Amino acid sequence: MKELSLHILDIAKNSTAAGASLVEITVEASHPDNCLTITIRDDGKGMSSEFLARVKDPFTTSRTTRKVGMGIPLFELSAMSSGGGLDITSASGEGTTVTAYFALDHIDRQPLGDVASTLTVLIQGSPAVDFLYRHTVDNAAFELDTRQVRQILQGVAIDGPDVIKWLYDYITEGINNLGGNLI
Amino acid sequence: MKSLAELEAIRNKTLGSINLRNDREEGTRIVVGMATCGIAAGARPVLSALVDEVAKRDLKDIIVSQTGCIGMCRLEPIIEVYVPGKEKVTYVRMSPEKAVRVISEHIVNNRPVKEFTVSEADK
Numbered sequence: 001m002k003e004l005s006l007h008i009l010d011i012a013k014n015s016t017a018a019g020a021s022l023v024e025i026t027v028e029a030s031h032p033d034n035c036l037t038i039t040i041r042d043d044g045k046g047m048s049s050e051f052l053a054r055v056k057d058p059f060t061t062s063r064t065t066r067k068v069g070m071g072i073p074l075f076e077l078s079a080m081s082s083g084g085g086l087d088i089t090s091a092s093g094e095g096t097t098v099t100a101y102f103a104l105d106h107i108d109r110q111p112l113g114d115v116a117s118t119l120t121v122l123i124q125g126s127p128a129v130d131f132l133y134r135h136t137v138d139n140a141a142f143e144l145d146t147r148q149v150r151q152i153l154q155g156v157a158i159d160g161p162d163v164i165k166w167l168y169d170y171i172t173e174g175i176n177n178l179g180g181n182l183i
Numbered sequence: 184m185k186s187l188a189e190l191e192a193i194r195n196k197t198l199g200s201i202n203l204r205n206d207r208e209e210g211t212r213i214v215v216g217m218a219t220c221g222i223a224a225g226a227r228p229v230l231s232a233l234v235d236e237v238a239k240r241d242l243k244d245i246i247v248s249q250t251g252c253i254g255m256c257r258l259e260p261i262i263e264v265y266v267p268g269k270e271k272v273t274y275v276r277m278s279p280e281k282a283v284r285v286i287s288e289h290i291v292n293n294r295p296v297k298e299f300t301v302s303e304a305d306k
């Protein structure tokens with residue numbers, strides 16, 4: 001993957017595949033701590049502790065089209081090769097939280113990339129699921145909550161072309177205002 | 184500055200226009216493989232290009248949707264086109280530019296882009 005935002009898309013797709021109704025994605029950059037933390041939390045079906053124990057192994061998957069699952073191992077590799085790591089907590093029937101952390105200034109850390117594209121693609125692909133996106137850079141914050149967007153839309157489809165375009169521009173601008181595009 | 188007022192304007196415009204969209208089940212579907220293999224190979228910009236082009240041309244009865252792994256990882260990004268009454272066409276190694284050609288040649292002008300199909304890739 002060329003960008004961390006592509007990992008976010010891929011990991012959040014696991015959440016929608018697990019039947020989540022709310023997916024919370026958080027990106028936190030702290031220069032004083034030299035740390036970038038990305039969290040994807042869902043209220044989907046979760047994993048048993050037995051399954052969770054081997055989910056970082058590529059030979060663990062519930063998919064049927066191939067025998068390996070690459071999403072989580074690749075994200076972990078990306079975090080580990082930039083001085084960080086990856087944690088997963090999950091409980092059957094409750095949901096899953098994937099947290100990846102990175103050394104902000106590590107030379108091998110991938111750039112965050114186009115998060116607005118990731119979020120609009122997620123919304124377009126799962127219009128019935130709600131997404132809460134929080135992005136902080138030191139003390140500045142941006143937030144997008146599709147539940148709030150739906151309130152304004154009053155029944156108009158969130159995945160219509162005009163709404164998707166507006167969301168893309170709104171998120172891009174919100175992130176740029178934080179300097180989040182430079183992370 | 185993007186504002187929530189603009190979103191309200193989009194809502195009002197959409198509510199005001201008559202919905203000409205055909206029954207969702209009957210239209211043409213374009214499906215993009217969006218598992219890890221697809222995403223790593225560039226499926227995200229392909230999906231965005233398809234959504235943009237459908238919006239730009241105001242194609243009402245075309246549905247762009249996402250699926251998981253189509254099962255040919257080395258040929259990703261892959262898209263499948265389902266035209267009612269016709270056989271499915273699978274396009275492989277897509278790019279945003281190729282995806283736009285699929286819309287203009289296959290979807291609009293009814294001529295599948297043979298050179299991008301999976302049967303050509305196997306040759």
Ligand SMILES: Nc1ncnc2c1ncn2[C@@H]1O[C@H](COP(=O)(O)OP(=O)(O)OP(=O)(O)O)[C@@H](O)[C@H]1O
Binds near residue numbers: 071252
């Ligand atoms: N958020 C989640 N909720 C429930 N189960 C999950 C979640 N994330 C991952 N899993 C389980 O872990 C398995 C491995 O996930 P991983 O993303 O590594 O690979 P995959 O999704 O199977 O395939 P790929 O990501 O390569 O397309 C999944 O098949 C699924 O069973």
Ligand SMILES: [Mg+2]
Binds near residue numbers: 010011013070219
């Ligand atoms: Mg996955």
